[in-house]
Amino acid sequence: MRNDNVVAVSSREYDFSQHEFVRIQKLIYEYAGISLSSTKQNMVYSRLARRLRAHGLTSFNEYLSLLEKGDEAEWEAFANSLTTNLTAFFREAHHFPILEQHVLQSWSHRKHGENNVPVLHQYALKRNNQKMLHLWCSAASTGEEAYSMAMAMVKVFKTFTPPVHILATDLDTNVLAKARLGVYSMDRLEKLPEDMLKKFFLKGKGPNAGSARVRQELLDMVTFRQLNLLDNSWPIRGPFEAIFCRNVMIYFDKSTQYKILNKFSPLLTGDGLLFTGHSENLQHASNLFKLRAKTVYELANRQRV
Ligand SMILES: C[S@@+](CC[C@H](N)C(=O)[O-])C[C@H]1O[C@@H](n2cnc3c(N)ncnc32)[C@H](O)[C@@H]1O
Missing domain, CATH: 3.40.50.150 (Vaccinia Virus protein VP39)
Known part of the structure; x- marks a missing residue:
């Protein structure tokens, strides 16, 4: 039987532990009020992996330390990465x-x-x-x-x-x-x-x-x-x-x-x-x-x- 989870995880460029996901959940909740459900792990990984690349970092741990040190520009990029922006003209037209x-x-x-x-x-x-x-x-x-x-x-x-x-x-x-x-x-x-x-x-x-x-x-x-x-x-x-x-x-x-x-x-x-x-x-x-x-x-x- 094919295990998609294992394939997805092992093909990742960076390790991404449950503990790191929980740290991210806490940070975005405190910063923007956004409650990220645990089904969002893959989404969070792919959006934040770009931030690691942009900084030339090699692990999520390094990235989270950068945030926790209070890098303001990175906080903005972090929040921008985790928002969902779906919208449309005259959405919910009533x-x-x-x-x-x-x-x-x-x-x-x-x-x-x-x-x-x-x-x-x-x-x-x-x-x-x-x-x-x-x-x-x-x-x-x-x-x-x-x-x-x-x-x-x-x-x-x-x-x-x-x-x-x-x-x-x-x-x-x-x-x-x-x-x-x-x-x-x-x-x-x-x-x-x-x-x-x-x-x-x-x-x-x-x-x-x-x-x-x-x-x-x-x-x-x-x-x-x-x-x-x-x-x-x-x-x-x-x-x-x-x-x-x-x-x-x-x-x-x-x-x-x-x-x-x-x-x-x-x-x-x-x-x-x-x-x-x-x-x-x-x-x-x-x-x-x-x-x-x-x-x-x-x-x-x-x-x-
Ligand atoms: C799904 S969009 C909805 C857009 C539009 N209101 C609509 O209904 O089509 C949600 C928006 O809320 C913004 N957002 C999320 N957290 C926010 C916060 N704490 N303060 C202000 N805006 C926030 C996101 O950046 C995103 O653009």
Whole structure:
């Protein structure tokens, strides 16, 4: 009988022990909150073996010592190597009409006074004089999600310069660099209808054929910044009309999720919405958020200050 495990292990360039895998699990959990299951050993090996090669190291033990000495650049590369960045334009498409409706309503209340809408949140009081609505895409990966939000805002306000700013953050600096460019290969765009492609993208020519760049107005609407959701303090100011935190909490355990959710709640406007991924649910944080629609949440206690 063929034993794939033995073949895989013996053909490895570096020894990789269970003990070293456990050390890596601990380090990435402490740094980024990511809980790596033991089924991820091969994935971890192949992604980090590149880092060993880049440094000319001969063992995982040497690599882990380098990290444990606190080499900042390597910590960044380590985290970048272990994130999963799968995303797509208009992923979980049912969220976008909800976002559009919500933003339209918030804008109309802002414009026509909030007489019918109780101002329930301290931040909502502050923002009344502001001319912009703010959205946060908190695990933005390569940018498709934030640009989808921006396209939705163009649709709502019927202008390429809607009164909306989108903050888009991620832990991974590699994906953020790609997101800032806003250039995507045509196969990433094939599910978008032709009219949206024409409206929002500029097709590359010559050496850039086969890719397209999002329009400058969309680039201008979104600011990409690095932010580790696990950090104790986030250098950002609310309030946000909506926070997208989709398909990242699945990598965190419940207590890490709760800490993050607890920090989201004061950053939302009183009637703000939190959008989560399809396999994420917030039952364990029902004191903070309650379900409004499928994987869309509002503050459980809208009078929180
Ligand atoms: C699977 S992608 C989801 C992208 C997008 N939200 C979507 O639903 O299509 C998860 C993203 O979360 C980011 N991430 C993982 N841990 C993080 C952390 N501690 N802080 C911020 N972002 C993190 C990863 O770098 C990755 O880009």
